[in-house]
Amino acid sequence: MPNKSCIIRLSMYRNALMRLKALNFVKVFSDNLADAARVTAVQVRKDFSLFNISGKRRGGYLVDELISQISTILGKDKVQKFIVIGIGNIGRALLHYPGFKKNEIELVAGFDIDTSKHNMDAKVPILPLEELSDFVKENGIRFGIIAVPDFAAQEALEVMLRSGIRGILNFAPICLKEPPECVVHNLNLETELENIIYFTNYATEAGNK
Amino acid sequence: MPNKSCIIRLSMYRNALMRLKALNFVKVFSDNLADAARVTAVQVRKDFSLFNISGKRRGGYLVDELISQISTILGKDKVQKFIVIGIGNIGRALLHYPGFKKNEIELVAGFDIDTSKHNMDAKVPILPLEELSDFVKENGIRFGIIAVPDFAAQEALEVMLRSGIRGILNFAPICLKEPPECVVHNLNLETELENIIYFTNYATEAGNK
């Protein structure tokens, strides 16, 4: 089974391939993708072999075919719909983020307890939390994003799970308790910055020695 | 040398410890922190041993002491200043994100090429890109965030590096070329969602078998 890093790399290969396609490239070598994704060529080929993606010895890979194969693995053969709970800073930015549509990801609705944020007529409607369950069931939504404050995050998770959502990205700075049948990834902005601070300090110190 | 995951876990332990402190906890066991960070107790102790953090056999760890030790490792003994390049959706959300101040992280200025976004009188000023270098040097900034579109990201990185910034979080969906003396972490929102889609689909399929 592939690990998280491997899937992240697939996304990066796909990004690079889309750029190459835009430049009318027809074929590509593991070495090219390695450069684009800042990994080794063997890593690229090992990743591909895990998914039975093969090229031609000495001939490389066909760009179109490779995009198609990776897209299927990443679920990009159809639009994937997400909802967002919590329309604060982060929630609002996500709803308007232009990068998703290009990649077959659609944020179809936001939910918040604050009535002043509700707007059912907007292109992407902001709805009361009570309507989440019906909305999710009616539209067959499987994915959600939690962008509420830490104290509200566990409850937000449970509402989502009860409605049938199975994959969740959590921006709240707290570790959530999830049942085994769902996938929750945590993305903590403070933690990301703390990481950069640590490794920059470490690198600087090491460099001075 | 600790790896990235280890430092992420330290941040999570610290988060949990702050909550325990708010509840007037005086001591804590590796087992408690393990629950909070969703890892094993041995992992917690191994992480601590890497930094020579020790507790008392059968007595656990003192909350205050532990917070202080982890804070020092993560550079939280002083405020760490960041700037942001690119005041679009993401950049703006970050500038107003309330979670940073609590954690000794301060976003001190934003920069953009679009003059309509400039505002030097705001609490956190938005300045022209040309002023970045002077601002960074005068204020001794070491950290930055890239929140520009992909085509502008490499140039943004180089501007930052020339000004003396050494640690960077990159939100642009592209892999940047960086010299060895700096630290660049990529955080790609599309990629994060693709990851969730993949593992949710995988888990669902596996569950159905």
Next chain:
DNA sequence: AAACTATTGTGAATATAATCACAATATAAC
């Protein structure tokens, strides 16, 4: 068409990270 070369694909080796097993020991119980 034969020889050469660049590239893939993968088993084996290595490196890295997590877990196990248990000794050391501080605290609690009696």
Next chain:
DNA sequence: GTTATATTGTGATTATATTCACAATAGTTT
């Protein structure tokens, strides 16, 4: 004060991920 017990701390082991080494082979050159 002695015994029992809960907890830490860590060397040894196992698991996981990456890199190495090289055989296979498609394309290129002569």
